[in-house]
Amino acid sequence: TKLIWVETPTNPMMNIIDIEAVSRISKKHQLLLAVDNTFATPYLQQPIDLGADIVMHSATKYLGGHSDVVMGSLVVNDETLAKRLYFIQNASGAVPGPQDCFLVLRGIKTLHVRMQRHCENGKAVAHALKSNPNVDKVYWPGFEDHPNHDVAKKQMKDYGGMVSFSTKAGTLESAVKVVENLKVFTLGESLGGVESLAGHPASMTHASIPKEDREKTGVVDSLIRLSVGIEDIEDLIEDLRQAFA
Known part of the structure; x- marks a missing residue:
């Protein structure tokens, strides 16, 4: 599977990618579009609504919000793709602990x-x-x-x-x-x-x-x-x- 990876806006120059425009290109060429939405968070930007297939968050950052957890997440709205990602997660052992999950859930509330x-x-x-x-x-x-x-x-x-x-x-x-x-x-x-x-x-x-x-x-x-x-x-x-x- 070919993948387009977009970070928006995660560099020091604050460059922002037009997700809808990249999504049109990716769909035209049957590519998956993944967006790192860590800086914007779901509160400011929803890449899936803009055409992204996979949205990544470093939950260590704004989602946790208190600099006390190390975690990441991938968000999709396609069950087949979700199962493929879950297989990789299960096979590699990238499963967060209950305390880490609690800390991020606490952070999301605020x-x-x-x-x-x-x-x-x-x-x-x-x-x-x-x-x-x-x-x-x-x-x-x-x-x-x-x-x-x-x-x-x-x-x-x-x-x-x-x-x-x-x-x-x-x-x-x-x-x-x-x-x-x-x-x-x-x-x-x-x-x-x-x-x-x-x-x-x-x-x-x-x-x-x-x-x-x-x-x-x-x-x-x-x-x-x-x-x-x-x-x-x-x-x-x-x-x-x-x-x-």
């Missing part, structure tokens, strides 16, 4: 209220960064000048809590200084928890990619990725301000 706050805070942080003279570019799909804004507006309920930006200085040292000075944001590679996290892709998530290849996709040395949590927004904005100061 998913809607958490995502609302993530979106509100993400918007406020994105606008604060855009007006900061020490910031060069801000990547957040809610901005009308974002290259994928129209796609996000069409297929998402809101724009999520992930924000990336590059420093005006444009150097690795300037980005490292900012993340080292943060007090409320914690330096970490994960995302989707109630706490705010900051990551430096060039030295963390994308460190194994050659610099030339990284920069072709916009992942420059001065890029910082934020997973904006649900803390008081004034605390988050003040933390970013003092980190630059």
Whole structure:
């Protein structure tokens, strides 16, 4: 079986794929379309309704929401496909424990209220960064000048809590200084928890990619990725301000 795998929007540049358009292509060529919907969550986006065959979630992130579980899920609405995936799961032993399941079920109960706050805070942080003279570019799909804004507006309920930006200085040292000075944001590679996290892709998530290849996709040395949590927004904005100061 041939498969098209789409991650939306799971990279530091917040690129968003038009799921309906890719679905038309996949069906034309009799391909399965799988979408990683971790960043958007079912609250903001429903890929199966947009034509996807398989939807993946890292339940460790927003679904769990509290950074205390390791789990993933595949969601389908086709019984035959579900049985094929279950056979693989059963054969490989990828079965979560009862405590992990409990933690994710607990997290799902508050998913809607958490995502609302993530979106509100993400918007406020994105606008604060855009007006900061020490910031060069801000990547957040809610901005009308974002290259994928129209796609996000069409297929998402809101724009999520992930924000990336590059420093005006444009150097690795300037980005490292900012993340080292943060007090409320914690330096970490994960995302989707109630706490705010900051990551430096060039030295963390994308460190194994050659610099030339990284920069072709916009992942420059001065890029910082934020997973904006649900803390008081004034605390988050003040933390970013003092980190630059």
